[in-house]
Amino acid sequence: MIDNSAAFETAGYGRYPVSHLPLRIETGPESLRLVWDDGRESEFHYLWLRDNCPCASCVSTLTREQLFEICDVSLSIQPSEARLDDDYLTIQWLGDGHSSRFHPGWLRTHCYSEQARAERQWQPEIWDKAAIEVCLPKYDYADMMQDDAVLLRWLRKLRDCGISLLQNTDTRPGTLQQVAERISFIRETNFGTLFDVRSKPDANTAAYTTLRLPLHTDLPTRELQPGLQFLHCLENDASGGESILVDGFRIAEHMREEYPDDFAALSRLPMDFYNKDRNSDYRFRGPALVLDGQGTVIEVRFANFLRGPLDVPADQVVRHYRAYSTFIRLTREPRFQFEYRLVPGDLLVFDNRRVLHARRAFDLQQGQRHLQGCYVDRDELLSRIRVLERSL
Ligand code: OGA
Ligand code: ZN
Numbered sequence: 001m002i003d004n005s006a007a008f009e010t011a012g013y014g015r016y017p018v019s020h021l022p023l024r025i026e027t028g029p030e031s032l033r034l035v036w037d038d039g040r041e042s043e044f045h046y047l048w049l050r051d052n053c054p055c056a057s058c059v060s061t062l063t064r065e066q067l068f069e070i071c072d073v074s075l076s077i078q079p080s081e082a083r084l085d086d087d088y089l090t091i092q093w094l095g096d097g098h099s100s101r102f103h104p105g106w107l108r109t110h111c112y113s114e115q116a117r118a119e120r121q122w123q124p125e126i127w128d129k130a131a132i133e134v135c136l137p138k139y140d141y142a143d144m145m146q147d148d149a150v151l152l153r154w155l156r157k158l159r160d161c162g163i164s165l166l167q168n169t170d171t172r173p174g175t176l177q178q179v180a181e182r183i184s185f186i187r188e189t190n191f192g193t194l195f196d197v198r199s200k201p202d203a204n205t206a207a208y209t210t211l212r213l214p215l216h217t218d219l220p221t222r223e224l225q226p227g228l229q230f231l232h233c234l235e236n237d238a239s240g241g242e243s244i245l246v247d248g249f250r251i252a253e254h255m256r257e258e259y260p261d262d263f264a265a266l267s268r269l270p271m272d273f274y275n276k277d278r279n280s281d282y283r284f285r286g287p288a289l290v291l292d293g294q295g296t297v298i299e300v301r302f303a304n305f306l307r308g309p310l311d312v313p314a315d316q317v318v319r320h321y322r323a324y325s326t327f328i329r330l331t332r333e334p335r336f337q338f339e340y341r342l343v344p345g346d347l348l349v350f351d352n353r354r355v356l357h358a359r360r361a362f363d364l365q366q367g368q369r370h371l372q373g374c375y376v377d378r379d380e381l382l383s384r385i386r387v388l389e390r391s392l
């Protein structure tokens with residue numbers, strides 16, 4: 001019987017709990033089929049199994065990286081024997097006689113049947129005003145800093161909802177760095193490691209004025225837009241300056257249903273985004289809606305004030321402007337907008353490649369407004385979640 005504490009023995013640091021056991025093997029010409037105790041079936045191709053052999057000559061025990069290369073065996077590789085031995089799938093290969101042993105938890109986790117692949121597919125929790133007003137994920141700063149279980153809950157919510165509010169955060173400048181480093185490296189940019197959002201006489205971006213900021217993502221001017229954006233409120237006695245957040249995935253979903261031609265144009269026609277300063281000149285060209293191979297929207301890239309002149313074929317110019325106007329009009333619809341006034345100690349964190357943010361204009365006659373911001377890439381968030389999941 002499998003001992004779950006032995007779950008680390010397969011290549012890599014993953015944990016593979018054994019929730020089901022394989023009962024029998026049916027072998028075919030190119031693949032075998034494992035039948036599990038809950039009736040599920042997993043087809044594994046011989047090539048795939050040979051490629052994933054976890055033995056010490058196929059995977060380095062030091063780096064946990066693969067040494068074996070598939071071109072060193074025949075594409076029609078076959079087992080001379082495949083059996084279940086102590087619930088492990090054990091294979092002896094024809095030809096070189098190599099043998100491979102596969103942990104059942106690992107096999108179940110990596111099953112690539114249609115059903116298993118669908119179950120593994122990440123699904124965002126998409127929101128509009130009504131939904132987020134009820135379920136805005138809120139966490140306490142001290143709890144999160146002290147307790148890895150709270151950290152993990154916060155990060156999973158951030159991944160799935162794309163937004164969260166950390167409350168009662170210490171308002172000493174620089175605290176944000178410690179919070180961000182609870183996740184991982186900060187993404188440094190030409191605006192600094194931490195940046196101060198307040199009205200500055202020598203403002204090099206609209207954020208550093210008292211002006212209204214329309215809904216946008218930060219740094220669409222970069223090949224990789226920062227994943228998480230942090231806005232930590234240190235002081236907010238100004239009148240105005242309320243924050244507005246919109247789930248870009250929700251707008252995209254609505255556009256796809258109601259304005260399919262506009263949706264197609266925004267996902268196909270590139271836009272140019274510019275940010276010019278005395279010593280930097282960043283530009284990126286890409287569509288506002290980024291789709292994956294299945295047509296799912298995986299990213300929104302959007303800031304009206306950071307655009308360069310449109311550069312598309314002449315017969316697409318009006319097409320583009322129609323789609324772009326539709327998108328902006330939708331972001332302005334109150335039913336999609338979550339409005340919130342930050343109070344000192346609030347730390348708003350959101351997925352900058354999904355959630356658009358804005359602020360109303362503010363007036364400093366009543367008092368100061370000072371936020372600190374920074375970015376952490378999505379990769380860092382996901383990596384931190386996986387590492388926490390190994391032990392929690
Ligand atoms: C920014 C920004 C919002 C605010 O700095 O990118 O959008 O509330 N700031 O000042
Ligand atoms: Zn091997």
Ligand code: ZN
Nearest residue numbers: 207217218357
């Ligand atoms: Zn911004």
